[in-house]
Amino acid sequence: MNEQEKVAMSDNQTLVDVQNLKVHFPLFGGVLSRRVATVKAVDGISFSIKRKETIGLVGESGCGKTTVGRALVAILRQLYPEVEIGGSITYQFKGKSVDFARLKPRELRKYRSKVQMIFQDPFASLNPRMTVAQIISEPLQLHTKMNDSEMKDRVGWLLDKVGLQPEQAYRYPHEFSGGQRQRVGIARALATNPDLIICDEPVSALDVSIQAQVINLMMDLQEEFGMSYLFIAHDLSVVEHIADRVAVMYLGNIVEFGESSTVYYDPRHPYSKALLSAVPRPDPHRQRESRIVLEGDVPTPLNKPSGCGFRTRCPLAEKSCAEDIPALEEHAPEHWVACPIVKEKAAG
Amino acid sequence: MENTATVDQAATAQQQISLSVLKKRWLKFKSIKRGYYAFIILITAYIISFFLPLLINNRALVVKYEGDIWFPVFQGYIAGSTFGEDVPGEANYRELKEKFRSENGNWVIMPPYPYGPFEDVTTAGNKMYEEPSGVHWFGTDNTGRDVFSRLMYGFNISLSFAILFTIASYLIGVSIGAMMGYFGGKFDLITQRFIEIWATLPFLFVMIIISSIVRPNFFLLIVILTLFGWIGMTYYMRAEFYREKTKDYVAAAISMGQSHKKIIFKHILPNSLVPIITYFPFAVIGGIGSLVGLDFLGFGLPPPTPSWGQMVSVGLQNMVKWWMVLAPLGALFTTLLLIVFIGEAIREAFDPRVYSRLR
Numbered sequence: 001m002n003e004q005e006k007v008a009m010s011d012n013q014t015l016v017d018v019q020n021l022k023v024h025f026p027l028f029g030g031v032l033s034r035r036v037a038t039v040k041a042v043d044g045i046s047f048s049i050k051r052k053e054t055i056g057l058v059g060e061s062g063c064g065k066t067t068v069g070r071a072l073v074a075i076l077r078q079l080y081p082e083v084e085i086g087g088s089i090t091y092q093f094k095g096k097s098v099d100f101a102r103l104k105p106r107e108l109r110k111y112r113s114k115v116q117m118i119f120q121d122p123f124a125s126l127n128p129r130m131t132v133a134q135i136i137s138e139p140l141q142l143h144t145k146m147n148d149s150e151m152k153d154r155v156g157w158l159l160d161k162v163g164l165q166p167e168q169a170y171r172y173p174h175e176f177s178g179g180q181r182q183r184v185g186i187a188r189a190l191a192t193n194p195d196l197i198i199c200d201e202p203v204s205a206l207d208v209s210i211q212a213q214v215i216n217l218m219m220d221l222q223e224e225f226g227m228s229y230l231f232i233a234h235d236l237s238v239v240e241h242i243a244d245r246v247a248v249m250y251l252g253n254i255v256e257f258g259e260s261s262t263v264y265y266d267p268r269h270p271y272s273k274a275l276l277s278a279v280p281r282p283d284p285h286r287q288r289e290s291r292i293v294l295e296g297d298v299p300t301p302l303n304k305p306s307g308c309g310f311r312t313r314c315p316l317a318e319k320s321c322a323e324d325i326p327a328l329e330e331h332a333p334e335h336w337v338a339c340p341i342v343k344e345k346a347a348g
Numbered sequence: 349m350e351n352t353a354t355v356d357q358a359a360t361a362q363q364q365i366s367l368s369v370l371k372k373r374w375l376k377f378k379s380i381k382r383g384y385y386a387f388i389i390l391i392t393a394y395i396i397s398f399f400l401p402l403l404i405n406n407r408a409l410v411v412k413y414e415g416d417i418w419f420p421v422f423q424g425y426i427a428g429s430t431f432g433e434d435v436p437g438e439a440n441y442r443e444l445k446e447k448f449r450s451e452n453g454n455w456v457i458m459p460p461y462p463y464g465p466f467e468d469v470t471t472a473g474n475k476m477y478e479e480p481s482g483v484h485w486f487g488t489d490n491t492g493r494d495v496f497s498r499l500m501y502g503f504n505i506s507l508s509f510a511i512l513f514t515i516a517s518y519l520i521g522v523s524i525g526a527m528m529g530y531f532g533g534k535f536d537l538i539t540q541r542f543i544e545i546w547a548t549l550p551f552l553f554v555m556i557i558i559s560s561i562v563r564p565n566f567f568l569l570i571v572i573l574t575l576f577g578w579i580g581m582t583y584y585m586r587a588e589f590y591r592e593k594t595k596d597y598v599a600a601a602i603s604m605g606q607s608h609k610k611i612i613f614k615h616i617l618p619n620s621l622v623p624i625i626t627y628f629p630f631a632v633i634g635g636i637g638s639l640v641g642l643d644f645l646g647f648g649l650p651p652p653t654p655s656w657g658q659m660v661s662v663g664l665q666n667m668v669k670w671w672m673v674l675a676p677l678g679a680l681f682t683t684l685l686l687i688v689f690i691g692e693a694i695r696e697a698f699d700p701r702v703y704s705r706l707r
Contacts, residue, residue, distance in 0.1 A: 033537070070599070073603045074603075075599055075602045075603050078602045079593075079598075079599060079602065081531070081532070081533050082533065108605070109605040110605075112603065112604055112605035113604070113605070115603075116603065116604070117599070117600065117603045119596040119599065119600060120596070121596055124595045124596045124597060125595075125596035125597055125599075125600055126597055126600075127597040127601075127615055127618075127619070128369065128619065129368065129369065129618040129619055138601070138604060138606070139604040142604055142605055142606065143604075143605070172368060172369070174369075185600075188600070192604075
C-alpha cells in the first residue's frame with residue numbers, strides 16, 4: 001500500500017485519531033503562586049472516530065469525559081490558558097491531516113467550522129441577549145461569505161431541519177422550552193456543515209419524553225448529513241441507543257472500548273461490569289442480575305493511585321496492579337480492555 | 349375566516365412578546381412614575397441648559413442700529429461705541445434698550461432674563477448683595493453677579509462634568525475590569541495588585557498638589573478625577589466576567605472561532621450591563637459631589653466659572669445673606685434628588701423580582 005492509498009483509505013475511514021491524549025490542569029497556590037499540584041483530568045487516552053460514526057463516551061461525573069470533548073473542539077487552551085495538553089488529536093479533513101493539540105489559535109480558526117459542539121445546559125449555552133437568528137447565523141458570519149438574505153434563508157432552513165418554525169427566529173432563548181433551546185443549539189452546531197459534532201450530555205438536562213425526541217432528531221440529522229458524533233453521557237441507556245461504539249472512562253483513562261452491543265452485553269473490565277449492572281432495564285421478564293456495588297469513592301484526579309486508577313475499588317485487584325497503568329488490549333476482535341488480570345483469567 | 353383571523357392575532361401577539369431584556373426593563377422603568385418623570389424633567393432641563401446663552405444673558409439677541417442688524421449673542425464682543433454708546437469696552441445692552449426706546453428705527457431684543465453669569469452689576473450703582481427681587485430672582489452675590497444666572501449656568505457645567513467624568517471612568521474601568529475577568533491569570537494578578545496600590549493614593553492631597561502646579565480647567569479636572577475614579581467599576585466587571593466566561597455560550601463562541609474582542613464586547617458585555625447601568629446615576633451623583641467639593645475647597649474650576657461649589661463657599665462666608673446659601677444648596681439638592689429618583693427606578697427596573705418594589 002503506497003502513501004496515497006493510505007491517505008485515501010484514512011479519508012474514507014478515520015475522521016479523527018486521538019493518540020495518548022493528556023490534559024493536565026496545574027494548580028497554583030501560596031504567596032508566590034507556585035505549582036502545588038496537578039489535576040490529571042485526562043491521562044493518556046487513545047481512540048479514533050470514523051466518518052458517519054457515533055462514539056459514546058460514558059463514565060461517572062468527574063472522570064474527564066467533558067474534558068475529552070473540549071479537547072477535541074480545541075477550546076481548552078482559550079478557556080484555561082495554563083492547561084497542559086499532550087499527545088495528538090489528528091483530524092483528516094479532505095486528505096489533509098491537522099493536529100488540533102498542536103495548532104495555534106490563529107491556524108485553528110479555519111478548521112473550527114468542521115468540529116462543532118452541543119452543550120449540556122441549554123439555558124447557559126445560548127446567549128440570552130441574542131435572538132435565535134443571531135445565534136445561528138454567528139458561525140455563518142465567521143465561516144461563510146453569505147449575504148444577509150442568504151443567511152436568513154439558511155437560518156430558516158436550519159430551524160426547519162431541527163423541527164422549529166422559521167418564524168421563531170426573531171425570539172430570544174428565554175421564550176423557548178428546554179427541548180426547543182437544545183434544538184437551537186443543534187441548529188447552531190449544524191450551521192457550518194461540520195464533520196464532527198461533540199455532544200456533551202446533550203439530553204441530560206431534558207425530560208425523558210423530550211430526550212427521546214432530541215435523540216431521534218440527532219440520529220435523523222446524522223442520516224441526512226453524515227457527520228460523526230462523539231456522544232458524551234452518563235445515562236448509559238441513551239448511549240446504547242445512539243452509539244455504534246462505546247468507550248468507558250474511569251479517572252481520566254479509557255478502561256474499555258468496543259462495539260456498543262459487545263460492551264453492553266459482554267463487559268469485561270470490572271469497572272464496566274459494575275457500571276452496567278447499575279443500568280435499570282425496563283423489562284419485567286428479565287431476571288434481575290446481581291448488582292455490583294463498588295466500595296469507596298472515586299479517588300481525586302489530584303492524587304491518582306499508582307498503576308491502574310481503579311485498583312483501590314476493584315474486586316480483582318492484585319499487587320501487580322499498582323505497578324503500571326494498564327494499556328488497552330484487544331481481548332476479542334474490536335473489543336479493547338485495559339485489564340491484564342481479566343485477560344489472564346480468561347486465558348487460564 | 350374567523351379562524352385565520354385569530355391565528356393572525358396570535359402571530360402578532362407572539363411577535364410583540366419578543367422584546368429584548370433591555371426593552372422590557374425600559375418598559376418597567378417607564379411604569380415607575382417617580383423615576384420616569386424625574387428622568388424627563390432632568391433630561392429636558394439639561395437639553396434646555398445648552399441653549400442658556402439665548403435665555404439668560406446680558407448680551408442682546410438682536411440689535412438693529414442705523415439700519416444694520418447685529419447678533420451680539422453669536423458675534424461675541426461688540427464695543428459700546430459701535431452703537432453710539434458712551435461706555436468703555438463692551439456695549440451695555442440693557443441701557444441700550446432703554447435708550448433706543450425713544451429712537452425710531454433702532455431696537456434691541458434681549459434674552460428673557462437679561463443678566464449674565466459673569467457680569468458685575470455693581471457698575472450701575474453699588475448693587476452688591478442685592479436681595480432677591482423681580483429683577484434679580486435670587487439676588488446678587490459679593491461681587492454683584494446675578495445668582496440665578498450663575499446657578500443656571502452652573503447646572504449645565506455640573507451635570508456635563510459629572511456625565512463626562514462617569515463615562516470616561518466607566519470606559520477605562522469597564523475595559524480593564526473586563527480584561528481582568530476574561531483573561532484572568534497573570535494579567536489579572538498584576539493588574540489587581542496595581543489597582544490595590546493605586547487605590548491607596550490619597551486623592552485629595554494629590555489633587556491639591558496638582559492644583560498648586562497647574563490651574564485645572566474643565567477637561568484637566570475630568571482627566572485627574574478619572575485617574576482615580578475608574579477603579580470602582582473594575583471590581584464589578586471583573587466579577588461579572590469571571591462568572592459569565594464559565595458559561596457555555598462563551599465556550600460555544602470560542603468553539604466557532606470567535607475573536608477575544610467579539611467575545612468580550614458582543615457576548616459577555618451585554619450580559620454584564622446590570623452593574624454599569626444601575627450604578628451610572630449614582631456615579632453621576634458622585635461626580636457632581638466631587639466637583640462641588642473641589643470647588644468649595646478652591647481646587648476646582650478656575651474662579652469666574654459659575655460653579656455651585658464656589659457659590660456655596662462664598663455663601664458660607666456671608667451666611668446672613670440667606671439667598672447666597674440657600675440658592676446653590678437648593679439647586680444641588682433638587683438635582684441630586686432627581687438623579688437619585690432615576691437611579692432608584694433603574695435599580696427597580698433591573699430587579700427580576702416583580703413584587704418586591706419598595707414604593
